[in-house]
Amino acid sequence: MIVTRFAPSPTxxxxxxxAYAALYARERGERFLLRMEDIDTTRSRPExxxxxxxxxxxxxxxxxxxxxxxxxxFDAYSSALGRLGDEGLLYPCFCTRSEIAAxxxxxxxxxxxxxxxxxPGTCRALLLTERKTRIESGVPYALRLDAGAAAKRIPAxxxxxxxxxxxxxxxxxxxxxxxxxxxxRKDTPASYHLAxxxxxxFQGVTLVTRGEDLFAATHIQxxxxxxxxxxxxxxxxxxxxxxxxxxxxxxxxxxxxxxxxRETGETPDDIFALLRK
Numbered sequence: 319m320i321v322t323r324f325a326p327s328p329t330x331x332x333x334x335x336x337a338y339a340a341l342y343a344r345e346r347g348e349r350f351l352l353r354m355e356d357i358d359t360t361r362s363r364p365e366x367x368x369x370x371x372x373x374x375x376x377x378x379x380x381x382x383x384x385x386x387x388x389x390x391x392f393d394a395y396s397s398a399l400g401r402l403g404d405e406g407l408l409y410p411c412f413c414t415r416s417e418i419a420a421x422x423x424x425x426x427x428x429x430x431x432x433x434x435x436x437x438p439g440t441c442r443a444l445l446l447t448e449r450k451t452r453i454e455s456g457v458p459y460a461l462r463l464d465a466g467a468a469a470k471r472i473p474a475x476x477x478x479x480x481x482x483x484x485x486x487x488x489x490x491x492x493x494x495x496x497x498x499x500x501x502x503r504k505d506t507p508a509s510y511h512l513a514x515x516x517x518x519x520f521q522g523v524t525l526v527t528r529g530e531d532l533f534a535a536t537h538i539q540x541x542x543x544x545x546x547x548x549x550x551x552x553x554x555x556x557x558x559x560x561x562x563x564x565x566x567x568x569x570x571x572x573x574x575x576x577x578x579x580r581e582t583g584e585t586p587d588d589i590f591a592l593l594r595k
Contacts, residue, residue: 321524322347324374324381325514327355328366331575332373335529335559335567338593342556343527344379351521352381357388357506357513373576377586386521388513395508398516398546399461399501407468407545408501410449410459411441429497432534436497437462462498463542469493472544481555483530495537515539519548530555531566559593 322343326336344350352374356362367385374381402408413421421438422428428435441449442464453459475491501512508516518526526536533555543550558566567574579589 319348319524320346321349321351321522322527323351323353323518323521323523324379325353325355325517326370327358327361328363328370329358329361330366331369331577333567333574333576334579334589334593337373337377337576337589338559339527339529339556340374340377340379341590341593342554346525346527346554349382350379351383351386351523353386353388353517353521355388355510355513357508359389360505362389369577373580376576376580377589386517388517391513391517391520392507394516394520395502395513398512399508402463402501402545403461405471405545407464407471408461409442409444409464409498410453411437411462411498411500412452412457412459413437413440431496433496437499439498442498458504460500460504461502463501463538465494465496465498465541468541468545472541475540475544477536477540477550478552479533479536479555480552481527481530481533482557483533483555485533489536491537491540493537493541495534499538511535511538512542515542515546515548518551519543519546524551525554526551527554527556529558531558 324340324343326332332340352371354362354367354370356367371385399408418437418440421440422435425438428438430436441462472493475493476488477491479486479489496511499509499511501509503509536553536555540550542548561567561574576589
């Protein structure tokens with residue numbers, strides 16, 4: 319059975335881009351799940367979750383089973399972090415964003431990843447005693463994956479891509495693509511990368527569908543799946559629905575929210591016809 323999911327963040331109203339993502343997943347899944355990625359508890363609101371469910375119902379995109387909320391899964395993320403920590407694959411990073419930017423600026427040649435310059439590894443070499451002293455003194459820190467150490471623990475990896483982009487079939491994984499990526503912060507118990515692999519495994523997702531802007535994220539997520547002994551889904555990254563200026567739709571653009579379109583007389587058939595152009 320092919321199991322897909324739609325996993326919006328309840329931090330605003332759904333727009334046309336979300337509608338395409340939900341439709342794409344629904345059409346490819348024999349079982350279609352709904353997950354609220356509400357790990358950002360400061361921005362997530364119940365009224366946005368209610369609106370998401372109402373919009374999906376209006377479109378006729380029914381989901382199977384109960385809604386899963388990330389805010390109920392913090393123990394699972396903590397357990398995954400604990401396992402990585404026990405295996406010596408995490409380290410605390412005490413650098414502020416400005417300190418990281420300054421370090422990168424001083425570098426003669428800073429390596430880049432999909433999201434910009436990679437973290438230079440400043441805190442990776444800190445002695446255990448120094449880490450302990452800083453933590454006990456209350457210095458804020460993030461937990462980073464030691465990508466180099468992780469790469470040495472895993473075999474050559476790949477993932478199967480069957481989406482709409484030019485890259486299809488078996489894609490080789492670069493475990494160092496994102497460098498020492500952050501997996502948790504003080505105010506965020508798990509990063510997107512960690513939470514998504516833990517939740518997809520928990521829900522039994524067999525096909526991950528999402529926008530092509532997240533294609534590169536599959537590299538680090540395959541690494542985490544392997545380190546945590548999680549099952550490996552297939553992937554299908556779809557095109558992005560863009561506005562007239564070629565930009566991705568934003569939750570701030572109220573003119574293209576599904577609620578606004580519905581209130582101005584658009585029908586689900588109108589929306590689907592627009593998305594399938």
